[in-house]
Amino acid sequence: MKAQLSRRGFLKATGILGAGVAIGAPGLHAFRALAQDAITIQWWDHFLPLQPLLESVFAAYSEQNPNVTVQHTVYSPPDLGQSLQLAYPNNQAPDVFAYAGLSLPVPALQAEGWFTPLDPYVSEEWKSRLPEDVFIQGNTVFDGVLYSFPIFSFRFHEILNWFNKQMMEEAGYDPENGPATWDEFRDAARKITDNGGGFTFGWIQGIGHIERMGDSLNSLAQIAGASGPIDFATGEYAYGTDPYVNALEFLVSMAQDGTLFPTSTTIDTRNARARWATEAGGMFFDGPWNIGVLQSDFADFMDLISVTAPPTPEAGMTPYVNRGPKIGDFWISSQSEHPEIAAAILQEFISDEFQIGLAERMDQPPLDTTAVSRANVHPTYVKAIEIFNQQVRLAPSPSVRNPAVSEVLARMSDVRPNLGEIVQGAISGDVTDIRATLQEYADKMTAARETAIAAAQAEGFEVSQDDWVFDNWERGQDYTSEFYQ
Amino acid sequence: MSTVRMQDSYSGMTPALPPASRSVLRQLWHDRWIYLFLAPSLLLFVLFVLYPVVSSLYFSLLDWNGFTSNARFIGLDNYIEVANDPLFWNAFNNTILFMVITVPIRVSLALIVAIILNDPRLPFANLFRTALFLPVITTTAIIGVVMTFVFDPVGGPVNRFLLETGLVDRPINFLGQANSALYTAMGIHIWKWFGVTLVYWLAALQTVPKELYEAAQVDGANPRQVFRYITVPVLLPFGLLILVITALDTLRVFDLILTLTGGGPFLRTEVVEVYIYRWAFNSSIPRLGYASAAAVFFGLATLALAAMQGVVVAYLRRKRNEL
Numbered sequence: 001m002k003a004q005l006s007r008r009g010f011l012k013a014t015g016i017l018g019a020g021v022a023i024g025a026p027g028l029h030a031f032r033a034l035a036q037d038a039i040t041i042q043w044w045d046h047f048l049p050l051q052p053l054l055e056s057v058f059a060a061y062s063e064q065n066p067n068v069t070v071q072h073t074v075y076s077p078p079d080l081g082q083s084l085q086l087a088y089p090n091n092q093a094p095d096v097f098a099y100a101g102l103s104l105p106v107p108a109l110q111a112e113g114w115f116t117p118l119d120p121y122v123s124e125e126w127k128s129r130l131p132e133d134v135f136i137q138g139n140t141v142f143d144g145v146l147y148s149f150p151i152f153s154f155r156f157h158e159i160l161n162w163f164n165k166q167m168m169e170e171a172g173y174d175p176e177n178g179p180a181t182w183d184e185f186r187d188a189a190r191k192i193t194d195n196g197g198g199f200t201f202g203w204i205q206g207i208g209h210i211e212r213m214g215d216s217l218n219s220l221a222q223i224a225g226a227s228g229p230i231d232f233a234t235g236e237y238a239y240g241t242d243p244y245v246n247a248l249e250f251l252v253s254m255a256q257d258g259t260l261f262p263t264s265t266t267i268d269t270r271n272a273r274a275r276w277a278t279e280a281g282g283m284f285f286d287g288p289w290n291i292g293v294l295q296s297d298f299a300d301f302m303d304l305i306s307v308t309a310p311p312t313p314e315a316g317m318t319p320y321v322n323r324g325p326k327i328g329d330f331w332i333s334s335q336s337e338h339p340e341i342a343a344a345i346l347q348e349f350i351s352d353e354f355q356i357g358l359a360e361r362m363d364q365p366p367l368d369t370t371a372v373s374r375a376n377v378h379p380t381y382v383k384a385i386e387i388f389n390q391q392v393r394l395a396p397s398p399s400v401r402n403p404a405v406s407e408v409l410a411r412m413s414d415v416r417p418n419l420g421e422i423v424q425g426a427i428s429g430d431v432t433d434i435r436a437t438l439q440e441y442a443d444k445m446t447a448a449r450e451t452a453i454a455a456a457q458a459e460g461f462e463v464s465q466d467d468w469v470f471d472n473w474e475r476g477q478d479y480t481s482e483f484y485q
Numbered sequence: 486m487s488t489v490r491m492q493d494s495y496s497g498m499t500p501a502l503p504p505a506s507r508s509v510l511r512q513l514w515h516d517r518w519i520y521l522f523l524a525p526s527l528l529l530f531v532l533f534v535l536y537p538v539v540s541s542l543y544f545s546l547l548d549w550n551g552f553t554s555n556a557r558f559i560g561l562d563n564y565i566e567v568a569n570d571p572l573f574w575n576a577f578n579n580t581i582l583f584m585v586i587t588v589p590i591r592v593s594l595a596l597i598v599a600i601i602l603n604d605p606r607l608p609f610a611n612l613f614r615t616a617l618f619l620p621v622i623t624t625t626a627i628i629g630v631v632m633t634f635v636f637d638p639v640g641g642p643v644n645r646f647l648l649e650t651g652l653v654d655r656p657i658n659f660l661g662q663a664n665s666a667l668y669t670a671m672g673i674h675i676w677k678w679f680g681v682t683l684v685y686w687l688a689a690l691q692t693v694p695k696e697l698y699e700a701a702q703v704d705g706a707n708p709r710q711v712f713r714y715i716t717v718p719v720l721l722p723f724g725l726l727i728l729v730i731t732a733l734d735t736l737r738v739f740d741l742i743l744t745l746t747g748g749g750p751f752l753r754t755e756v757v758e759v760y761i762y763r764w765a766f767n768s769s770i771p772r773l774g775y776a777s778a779a780a781v782f783f784g785l786a787t788l789a790l791a792a793m794q795g796v797v798v799a800y801l802r803r804k805r806n807e808l
Contacts, residue, residue, distance in 0.1 A: 082766065085552060104552045112553050199639060208747055262638040265661035265750050280639065414768040416572055417752060425751030430663050
């Protein structure tokens with residue numbers, strides 16, 4: 001006999017079910033109890049190129065622990081930050097998340113109780129396998145307790161000179177090593193533009209990518225002699241100094257020469273890379289991940305290019321770029337009910353197998369840079385890592401020496417136009433007096449810092465501008481923990 | 486008197502309620518179905534309009550980054566800072582300039598095209614209407630991205646056309662130059678939303694009684710006289726409404742500007758919405774309180790403009806009635 005459900009019957013059934021849900025029917029509790037053994041770890045990050053590698057680790061863990069499933073969600077960095085911003089107040093934070101797209105510094109989030117420490121779930125033997133420069137108060141450690149660790153090395157910058165070998169050769173330069181100085185770079189850009197017939201330009205960049213252009217100017221100014229955005233000898237902002245002014249004038253000179261791809265002023269880095277790969281430009285400043293992106297999106301172009309160190313103002317210089325210690329990449333949420341599982345998965349990230357896998361993605365250099373030599377990677381990636389080993393040094397960090405500095409940073413207002421916007425303005429012709437504009441920016445940053453220091457002091461934090469001064473810093477040397485003594 | 490007596494007769498039944506309350510309750514009960522059907526949209530309005538507005542007002546009085554729980558009440562300090570920030574006024578000026586230039590062009594151009602398309606003798610009128618409406622249903626962010634290619638100085642179709650026809654001898658960097666970026670964005674905005682204004686005008690044109698046109702034809706009126714003495718007076722009230730709707734439309738250009746120029750070059754196309762977004766979500770330390778103050782400040786300025794517009798409309802109506 002065919003069973004039929006009348007409309008009235010259906011309404012009655014759903015009504016009873018609804019009432020059951022509302023009063024918490026005992027049968028439903030029993031169902032929940034059955035499901036208790038199955039554990040789902042929520043994992044949010046922004047590492048799209050690393051998705052297969054991370055998920056292979058998750059799969060291996062699930063194979064050994066069949067009741068555990070990792071639900072992996074990959075966001076864009078801004079979306080990740082906004083999702084976390086909404087998830088925490090609503091008690092819906094994931095078990096593990098990457099620190100990206102969040103504007104608050106890590107110590108401020110720690111003060112808000114966002115994290116669970118890693119320390120209780122890892123052995124001393126495992127901790128001893130981490131490089132010493134990982135254990136940084138305020139970056140990975142709070143009150144001597146390890147909370148996180150970076151999976152990437154700090155030794156990288158975003159101004160490697162990637163170029164088209166054939167165009168470089170036609171311009172009369174070594175197709176493997178390209179131009180070495182700013183003058184040579186300008187000259188090569190001119191010649192590539194002359195040979196380009198109006199469709200290929202010497203230099204292409206995503207100038208519309210404001211944050212990146214700010215970072216790039218910081219790195220380029222260090223190539224020109226600055227110690228960083230802050231002069232470690234005085235603790236003052238260095239934006240108005242010669243290295244910054246000269247570096248920005250160098251970038252502007254390509255726009256004035258007509259060798260900058262004209263659309264560059266409004267496009268972002270991804271767009272610029274895509275156009276570079278279609279031969280709209282000859283040279284392109286980017287990080288080591290450039291070759292990884294080319295491998296996935298423009299594989300045919302990979303063997304037509306080479307990479308070299310960023311050009312220097314003069315020949316024969318030994319340039320250095322100083323990068324601060326890295327903060328942890330993944331953090332266990334304080335709302336996680338299974339921190340031990342999250343920690344067990346995280347421990348796999350420093351295994352040789354994972355680090356080699358990381359190198360083979362050709363993104364940022366792996367924490368263990370020696371893994372690159374054991375990995376199957378493109379020769380340009382190996383060259384990029386060699387350049388970083390020669391040029392990139394560990395910079396001192398004010399918040400490592402005095403954690404109260406992070407309280408100042410958390411209270412500092414943005415200054416606009418910011419450094420990236422000034423770069424864009426100078427290249428588009430809106431900023432004509434480069435030195436005055438950069439000095440004005442430095443002055444505003446100084447004022448913003450003074451206000452933030454005063455606010456932090458008023459709340460009882462012992463901090464002053466002297467915390468940004470590092471008398472014992474020496475150019476070309478890693479500022480490791482013993483220098484803080 | 487009869488009303489009072491009626492209320493007295495009820496007073497014995499509901500002694501706790503004053504007469505006015507009883508009357509309101511009776512009215513509510515009488516119209517219960519109306520309120521029941523209104524409830525879903527009312528609920529959505531409260532959730533997605535009223536609540537955010539009230540929240541913004543509250544946030545604007547706080548020094549708060551949106552992350553932490555230690556929001557600090559600072560009174561009107563955010564408003565004072567907004568009022569003293571030249572970059573806010575840069576964004577405000579860009580927004581107003583955007584409105585002042587695009588609204589008259591869009592409204593008048595759409596009226597002209599609507600009159601042409603409304604002519605029953607025009608062949609393929611529906612095809613033209615559809616073609617002009619197509620950009621409206623296309624996602625603005627996609628249009629923003631596509632237009633960066635259309636106006637590309639290297640190989641973009643606009644520049645190629647200008648070069649090939651000899652109108653220019655060098656490509657123009659429409660979106661990358663301070664003096665052209667905002668106007669290019671305005672042009673794209675007009676093209677994108679032109680169809681909506683056109684539909685408004687076409688709908689308005691349907692309200693003009695055909696008898697009036699026929700009578701004018703019998704009287705020997707020429708097309709200019711028909712437009713001046715029949716079409717314009719009938720359309721005027723609609724026109725004012727279309728003007729207000731279009732003006733409000735031009736204040737919502739966030740997605741177009743962000744995808745087209747990101748507010749650049751050097752803040753030349755930054756409108757207030759982008760300014761608010763930067764402070765709320767895209768600064769190194771977000772300032773939700775400050776961004777809310779900028780939003781409220783701008784909202785009040787918009788209200789003031791709308792009120793001014795209302796005064797002008799009332800004046801025009803009065804004048805028209807006097808004629």
